[in-house]
Amino acid sequence: MPASHSPDRATAKALRLSGVTLDHRGGDGRPFRVLDIPDLTVPSGAHIGLRGPSGSGKTSLLHVIAGLIVPSTGTVSWGETELSALPAASRDRWRLETLGFVFQDFHLIPELDILANITLPASFSSWRVVRSEQERAAAIAARMGLVDLRRRTGVLSRGEQQRVAIARAVCRRPALILADEPTASLDAAHADEVGALLVDAANEAGATLICATHDAALLARLERRLDIETTSPLRELVA
Numbered sequence: 001m002p003a004s005h006s007p008d009r010a011t012a013k014a015l016r017l018s019g020v021t022l023d024h025r026g027g028d029g030r031p032f033r034v035l036d037i038p039d040l041t042v043p044s045g046a047h048i049g050l051r052g053p054s055g056s057g058k059t060s061l062l063h064v065i066a067g068l069i070v071p072s073t074g075t076v077s078w079g080e081t082e083l084s085a086l087p088a089a090s091r092d093r094w095r096l097e098t099l100g101f102v103f104q105d106f107h108l109i110p111e112l113d114i115l116a117n118i119t120l121p122a123s124f125s126s127w128r129v130v131r132s133e134q135e136r137a138a139a140i141a142a143r144m145g146l147v148d149l150r151r152r153t154g155v156l157s158r159g160e161q162q163r164v165a166i167a168r169a170v171c172r173r174p175a176l177i178l179a180d181e182p183t184a185s186l187d188a189a190h191a192d193e194v195g196a197l198l199v200d201a202a203n204e205a206g207a208t209l210i211c212a213t214h215d216a217a218l219l220a221r222l223e224r225r226l227d228i229e230t231t232s233p234l235r236e237l238v239a
């Protein structure tokens, strides 16, 4: 079995998208362009707020960066590594070692408890989750206001599930954190706390953080904002 992954070793690198387009097919089978990003560089360790109306392509962009969707054209690079050219298994490994992703619909396993969901990525790279990973998961859960770690996530409220999803994404101190509407299911007080925690977690790890969000308080915590425009059919990311 592989040695236990040491997330402390991951370091943020520059993220570069070049000539990236993404086309989807509409109901009539005809392609339409969702993303058109001639050139975008996100410096290592930057904190970016990604804004745009519903349907403008925010989720699509995060999934392209994560390598969960292969773009129609163009390249996505992390440092010297061209992610979009890697075979699927290598991209999976890169994700495991480098990325924390807060999915819009959380992607939790409802039958597993809070602790098991938070330590799930650790369980993929080691035959058992070591005590230090469990302690870190418990500490981050406590900071998220999640107290009973033995509760199955299937019975949690949406807000609680969202906090578990965020705890899972930041627990291993990934070098890149992508968060899709990470505060959307939270009340204002929790949103503020969790937004601060997300930014703190990125700072502590020196991680690059990209949040798709409409949350003004969270946007205010992020140093730079990117807008996805929808005024023309060809959508461009404007720095």
Ligand SMILES: Nc1ncnc2c1ncn2[C@@H]1O[C@H](COP(=O)(O)OP(=O)(O)OP(=O)(O)O)[C@@H](O)[C@H]1O
Binding pocket: 024, 025, 026, 034, 052, 053, 054, 055, 056, 057, 058, 059, 060, 061
């Ligand atoms: N697999 C797919 N097949 C066809 N169209 C898709 C697919 N995935 C996304 N789309 C379309 O691409 C466009 C962008 O979707 P996306 O989810 O990226 O937007 P978004 O800005 O994240 O929206 P929201 O803020 O509502 O979550 C939408 O018109 C959506 O319907």
